[in-house]
Amino acid sequence: MSTGATNAAFDEVVRLLRFDTTSRDSNLAIVEYVTEKLRGVGVEPTLVPNEDGTKANLFATIPAADGTTSGGIVLSGHTDVVPVDGQVWASDPFDPVVRDGLLYGRGSCDMKAFIGVILAKLPQLVEARLAEPIHLAFSYDEEVGCLGAVSLIEAMQVAGLTPRGCIVGEPTSMRVVLGHKSINVFRIDFRGVAAHSSLTPEGVNAIVHASEFAVFAQRIADEFRDNGPFDEHYVVPFTTLSVNQINGGIAVNTVPAECSLVFEFRSVAAVDQAQLTQRFRTEVQRIDAVMSAQNPEAGAKLTVVAAAPGVDTPDDADIVSFAAACGAIPSPDKATFGTEAGLFAQAGIPTVVCGPGDIAQAHAPNEFIALEQIEQCERFLEGVIDSLSTSD
Incomplete structure (x- = not known):
């Protein structure tokens, strides 16, 4: 396991939190940043813009060592956040701060921590000898009805991607959640x-x-x-x-x-x-x-x-045991909140919800994520890389 990635992950999460990606506004600045990070490690993303070009989804594939892009696992997250209008914060919601082991900022748990950890792990992802690919899928307008993910998943299908499973990194305290309404x-x-x-x-x-x-x-x-x-x-x-x-x-x-x-x-x-x-x-x-x-x-x-749509993944599905093997906490729970998981499942991709942070902090004033949760997510992503790597 990596010992020096925590600072890198923390820094990436902080950078993402400084982007005001409230759903009513554009998310292009954060998409451009993610694009630069991917190109920096030799991965070319595909952008899927909305009709007027003010927002965009992004997906990218880190192929297997033999160049294969079929199969593999999707790591999915949304880039938008809910408004802070009318809320009283102890600090600027878009200028993240740490107090008592908690990182405060809009989107800290919902759900930029998950995306930030992925960005921090990009060098490891591209250097690993993967037996099958890892696909990254980042959407817009999840918070206003899962609107962006519809065209994102369609574009992935048009590109011929056929993932065998998907992990949506919404805040579950790193528990494997099998469903939601x-x-x-x-x-x-x-x-x-x-x-x-x-x-x-x-x-x-x-x-x-x-x-x-x-x-x-x-x-x-x-x-x-x-x-x-x-x-x-x-x-x-x-x-x-x-x-x-x-x-x-x-x-x-x-x-x-x-x-x-x-x-x-x-x-x-x-x-x-x-x-x-x-x-x-x-x-x-x-x-x-x-x-x-x-x-x-x-x-x-x-x-x-x-x-x-909702999602109701069977507890014996391969993606469930895969997530647990990577270090996520097994659980029979189903989420009280909605996610984009149902859209992936509807597209024929078995999906679970598993990510850092507690949904109780999402959307609230003084939203935060415990630094320990970011570290747990790092260990989980390292487990994903290890599980998908070939020993050849």
């Missing part, structure tokens, strides 16, 4: 007809119809809570559903013509994600018909804001 976010726009509140029959009240849907959604949430299906490996062992935002109306004496409602559900593997989504579409279509009957100008429309 799907993530599904929707907005419904209710278009009513305005009228003076003394003449309500002349209007169509958008808020009333939005409230009707909210009640419908809560009934479904109650069904899952009471009847399941259940998966006891989750802290909340059933599919959850909640209406989390609603906005409408302009004045107390005006029938509201507009109302928007945002809701989400997170489903366990036993629930058909598409079938449940269709259940909501059907209800919106019913409300749309009712509103249109009141006035042809009224109606309701559902928009999918984000939809990422």
Whole structure:
């Protein structure tokens, strides 16, 4: 095992934390930095930009000693972070500091520490005589619905990469996490007809119809809570559903013509994600018909804001035993949070979630990661290199 890599890993993590990669902004600066690091060790990355070119995914392959790029393991991470707006920090969130063995900074545990350790290990990765390749996959816009990883995985498939497994380095305290629920976010726009509140029959009240849907959604949430299906490996062992935002109306004496409602559900593997989504579409279509009957100008429309599949990797999958053999902590746990793991699994790549840090610190003010967790991640990456290296 390496003895001098800790300082290198720490330095790389600190450099990454100084990039403000809040999802609403560009991530190109950090992608350019990673590109330079890869080219510095002779690896040429592929960039997959978004439509307007303001953001980019990146993937790169460190081939096997014989030049093979098929098979191998993906190490996956996202470059974006959540905002710090309205949060009170004890220090600048983008100027990382260490206090009492903890490294503070936005993205420290979610999830730039994992990427930083990978960058620190690049010289070892390219010098190793690998029996099979290691693929690096870094995305944009994970924090706003796993948006970037969709085109990233498609580009990897077009390039002919066929990994046998993937490790998504989200914070699990270096435990091997086998699954998480799907993530599904929707907005419904209710278009009513305005009228003076003394003449309500002349209007169509958008808020009333939005409230009707909210009640419908809560009934479904109650069904899952009471009847399941259940998966006891989750802290909340059933599919959850909640209406989390609603906005409408302009004045107390005006029938509201507009109302928007945002809701989400997170489903366990036993629930058909598409079938449940269709259940909501059907209800919106019913409300749309009712509103249109009141006035042809009224109606309701559902928009999918984000939809990422869950993951439920069998505990006997090769990637599970591989991660454990590399030094990760075996566990039957499933994550309360969503990741890009479901997208890799959907693409036919068995995937686990395993990375440094504790999700309890993610997104919070004064986000931190314990330096000991960075060291554990280093040992894990060294285990990955050792496991994939040939003795020839």
